[in-house]
Amino acid sequence: MLTVSMTVNGIAVSADVEARTLLVQFLREKLGLTGTHIGCDTSQCGACVVHLNGKSVKSCTTLAVQANGAAVTTIEGLAAADGTLHPMQEAFRDNHGLQCGFCTPGMVMSAIDLAQSHADLSEAEIREGLEGNMCRCTGYHNIVKAVKAGAQAMTAAMRR
Amino acid sequence: MADSGIGASVKRKEDFRFLTGRGTYIDDINRPGQTCAYILRSPHAHADIVKIDVAKAKVAPGVITVLTGADYDKGGVPCGWQIHSKDGSPMIEPPHFPLCKDKVRHVGDQVALIVAETYALAKDAAELIDVTYKEQKPIVSTGDADKPGVAQVWAAAKNNTCYDWHIGDKAAADAAFGKAAHVTKIDLVNQRLIPNAMEPRAAIGDFDRATGDYTLYTTSQNPHVIRLLMGAFVLQIPESKLRVVAPDVGGGFGSKIFHYSEEALVTWAAGKIQRPIKWTAERSESFMTDAHGRDHVSHAELALDKDGKFLGLRVSTKANMGAYLSTFAPCVPTYLYATLLAGVYTTPAIYAEVKAVFTHTVPVDAYRGAGRPEATYLLERLVEKAARETGIDRVELRRKNFIPTNAFPYQTPVALQYDSGDYFSTLDMALKASDWAGIETRRAEAKKHGKLRGIGISTYLEACGIAPSAVVGSLGARAGLYETGSIRVHPTGSVTVFTGTHSHGQGHETTFAQLVSDGLGIPIESIEVSHGDTNKIPFGMGTYGSRSLAVGGSAIVKAMDKIVKKATRIAAHLMEASVADVEFKNGTFTVAGTDKSKTFGEVALTAYVPHNYPITELEPGLEETAFYDPLNFTYPGGCHICEVEIDPDTGVTKVVNFTAVDDVGRVINPMIVEGQVHGGVTQGIGQALLEACAYDKDSGQLLTGSYMDYTMPRADDLPNFKVATHATMCTHNPLGSKGVGEVGAIGSPPAVINAVLDALAPLGVQDISMPATPLKVWQAIQAGSGRMAAE
Ligand code: FES
Ligand code: FES
Numbered sequence: 001m002l003t004v005s006m007t008v009n010g011i012a013v014s015a016d017v018e019a020r021t022l023l024v025q026f027l028r029e030k031l032g033l034t035g036t037h038i039g040c041d042t043s044q045c046g047a048c049v050v051h052l053n054g055k056s057v058k059s060c061t062t063l064a065v066q067a068n069g070a071a072v073t074t075i076e077g078l079a080a081a082d083g084t085l086h087p088m089q090e091a092f093r094d095n096h097g098l099q100c101g102f103c104t105p106g107m108v109m110s111a112i113d114l115a116q117s118h119a120d121l122s123e124a125e126i127r128e129g130l131e132g133n134m135c136r137c138t139g140y141h142n143i144v145k146a147v148k149a150g151a152q153a154m155t156a157a158m159r160r
Numbered sequence: 161m162a163d164s165g166i167g168a169s170v171k172r173k174e175d176f177r178f179l180t181g182r183g184t185y186i187d188d189i190n191r192p193g194q195t196c197a198y199i200l201r202s203p204h205a206h207a208d209i210v211k212i213d214v215a216k217a218k219v220a221p222g223v224i225t226v227l228t229g230a231d232y233d234k235g236g237v238p239c240g241w242q243i244h245s246k247d248g249s250p251m252i253e254p255p256h257f258p259l260c261k262d263k264v265r266h267v268g269d270q271v272a273l274i275v276a277e278t279y280a281l282a283k284d285a286a287e288l289i290d291v292t293y294k295e296q297k298p299i300v301s302t303g304d305a306d307k308p309g310v311a312q313v314w315a316a317a318k319n320n321t322c323y324d325w326h327i328g329d330k331a332a333a334d335a336a337f338g339k340a341a342h343v344t345k346i347d348l349v350n351q352r353l354i355p356n357a358m359e360p361r362a363a364i365g366d367f368d369r370a371t372g373d374y375t376l377y378t379t380s381q382n383p384h385v386i387r388l389l390m391g392a393f394v395l396q397i398p399e400s401k402l403r404v405v406a407p408d409v410g411g412g413f414g415s416k417i418f419h420y421s422e423e424a425l426v427t428w429a430a431g432k433i434q435r436p437i438k439w440t441a442e443r444s445e446s447f448m449t450d451a452h453g454r455d456h457v458s459h460a461e462l463a464l465d466k467d468g469k470f471l472g473l474r475v476s477t478k479a480n481m482g483a484y485l486s487t488f489a490p491c492v493p494t495y496l497y498a499t500l501l502a503g504v505y506t507t508p509a510i511y512a513e514v515k516a517v518f519t520h521t522v523p524v525d526a527y528r529g530a531g532r533p534e535a536t537y538l539l540e541r542l543v544e545k546a547a548r549e550t551g552i553d554r555v556e557l558r559r560k561n562f563i564p565t566n567a568f569p570y571q572t573p574v575a576l577q578y579d580s581g582d583y584f585s586t587l588d589m590a591l592k593a594s595d596w597a598g599i600e601t602r603r604a605e606a607k608k609h610g611k612l613r614g615i616g617i618s619t620y621l622e623a624c625g626i627a628p629s630a631v632v633g634s635l636g637a638r639a640g641l642y643e644t645g646s647i648r649v650h651p652t653g654s655v656t657v658f659t660g661t662h663s664h665g666q667g668h669e670t671t672f673a674q675l676v677s678d679g680l681g682i683p684i685e686s687i688e689v690s691h692g693d694t695n696k697i698p699f700g701m702g703t704y705g706s707r708s709l710a711v712g713g714s715a716i717v718k719a720m721d722k723i724v725k726k727a728t729r730i731a732a733h734l735m736e737a738s739v740a741d742v743e744f745k746n747g748t749f750t751v752a753g754t755d756k757s758k759t760f761g762e763v764a765l766t767a768y769v770p771h772n773y774p775i776t777e778l779e780p781g782l783e784e785t786a787f788y789d790p791l792n793f794t795y796p797g798g799c800h801i802c803e804v805e806i807d808p809d810t811g812v813t814k815v816v817n818f819t820a821v822d823d824v825g826r827v828i829n830p831m832i833v834e835g836q837v838h839g840g841v842t843q844g845i846g847q848a849l850l851e852a853c854a855y856d857k858d859s860g861q862l863l864t865g866s867y868m869d870y871t872m873p874r875a876d877d878l879p880n881f882k883v884a885t886h887a888t889m890c891t892h893n894p895l896g897s898k899g900v901g902e903v904g905a906i907g908s909p910p911a912v913i914n915a916v917l918d919a920l921a922p923l924g925v926q927d928i929s930m931p932a933t934p935l936k937v938w939q940a941i942q943a944g945s946g947r948m949a950a951e
Contacts, residue, residue: 034188035181040443044867075181089179100665101178102358102410127876137665139842140875
């Protein structure tokens, strides 16, 4: 057993884990943060994406010990305490960018990182940028619309 | 009301919890004292089990129990449908025990259940189980399964044949071919697909020591069906002692309809160890054990007269069932496929034979569209080929053979009676939206850049809204296919709607709330829709076959009618008027010719606080349930047009435009309907260009066992879609709605392949199979150019 400590959604946490424990297992099983999903075992689907020090990572391919000392943000940490959604979450709702919701947490986390690292995202950039996130429900059409709208709303919010 | 009632694109009520990570999928649930299960699966496609030694595993750290076929003392997993062969004999129905007893019959077949304190410990212990197998040669090929000399899956099924069935009038079809001016023939494979809902299957079995009650939490599209199949047939637990819960489910597409043996295993074993047991599939297990889809090999012939009118159709299909019969499997290539072979055309004589075969592969069952995509692909490839052979324009050939809009109800020669449709309008709308007329300009433009551009069309029809119980009963279904809806009006006027359908992405919590908001005139915020729990919902048959709105929505409408009827009597009493004079509109009861009025809320309160109440005539309370059994299937149809651009150097096909115009009957929420079409079309494009399940023919190993090998459609494989609807109303249900869940996957694959063939036609390419991967397209170009050069 090893002890890991990190901040998750702004709260300091610490726990003993087996060395083989993945970050996604740590989040789901130790912290009960089940919004981060597991959709595959080959690091392909992106259902597990979280932010590690602000950058998106696949938490199924990250060991919990690798996140030692880091700041982790999960889907549960995006909305304000009063329930106000993050602009990207709001955009997914407005544009019907989700159906069953299983890919959604990973999609939203990837989309936010994508929006933060590109000014004025084009449709092609969005489609390429989401290459590591699979959705079986939506055909991506509305996800692409949502990411475009969400990115614009994030920029607008930054300006304010 | 208009912004939340029928026809409004209301934003979904369910989205908040999904967007904030607060959905409740099965793997998110943890029961007190929960243990974890790992299933040891067969590494062989076909082998005798000589010996299983579990001694070391049993004493491994954290292990609670290890169970094998020898311990299993309950029933087999049943099949829900029985087909009879041409000669009247029933299909061969082999037993399917949740743990194999003496033989394994596909890679992934279940050999042992290991229950431990954690999943990792269960998996570690599985490594210590020593199974001695005697390997046998497998058969995996659909086309070869009934040939002499191949491996046999079941001794009872000679030549691996499950049934040999037919439909239609053979003599009439043969006579039509006798008169034909032209006959077009085609051989097609509708390849095997893996559904790949993003949430892997999972199940938690729980046993209450105090009451002896069992609870199964499972990733299901139809919890009541699971309760019935598992309770009555497998474990012999009465409904009153068994609760099945399917809360948020991460996509199904058919693959979560069926009763899977893991569900029975965790429930059975939970009773044995008297602790909850959770099993969650790893993705590689999903690939290996979720029921697969499609897998047909067909030959078809179309007879035409000299003007291009279709005279007759003959079809012969082999369909793969896999090693065991899954819940709906036998009906998919028969009553959901061959009955659709008239399509949108007036073909007067049709004869189809379907042989279902067993192979050493995972069972095949319904996957989005189930039978109807296979029928549509066959017809639309055949019609396209006939157009090329006869020189008749492909759009005109279709138009010439469409069922006229004034010919409904239309009886086909293959059992179905279509109630409504207008194939001319959906065709015209799609031609316009896709700028069909402008293709030659775009083709020439592409050519300048060294690209091959092509356009393809598919005009399709499907039968859904399943299904009239008496009809399906006569066809071999072992259950009714009605639906239930209950409406509980609470004392202060808020409403809970209970539906026996199940939402796993379809947005029922919103669509059904819109229905009720519209019907009862109450704000959508006051309505909650409940589904997915046999302890809450009176009964239900679940969601598949695009039935939720057409059948489940109709049940809700019927329940609402009962509510309004009772509420009107209460209102009449309160207003001292006669029932006949009371009118209900926009949530208010009024008396004609007076200014008397009562709101729905006031009436609801009176129903529960019946101080001033017609108590001798009417019971207090305001809650009603309706069971709705449809009178017919519903028949959505439409036109899909795909435009592709192919890079001849690499063989890469890019879908540059996709237009879908669908008649799904009355639309309640256009935003949700469009989303359903987007998703369905994407699965259809996936089938046409990317996806294929492959088994090695010698070893029976699954070659496409992960996302590294099975090509899923990703965002950058797809265009934006042009989607529109044109409604003709379903004539036999109260909503006029037909269904939208599957149309996208049904209409699209032939549109894509016809576009690829149109692009490649100038190079002499006449055929290509799905998926049209870059390699296949490149090879076809090489072979085609060679042939052109040689000619
Ligand atoms: S779970 Fe699929 S990429 Fe992480
Ligand atoms: S919404 Fe279901 S997988 Fe994306």
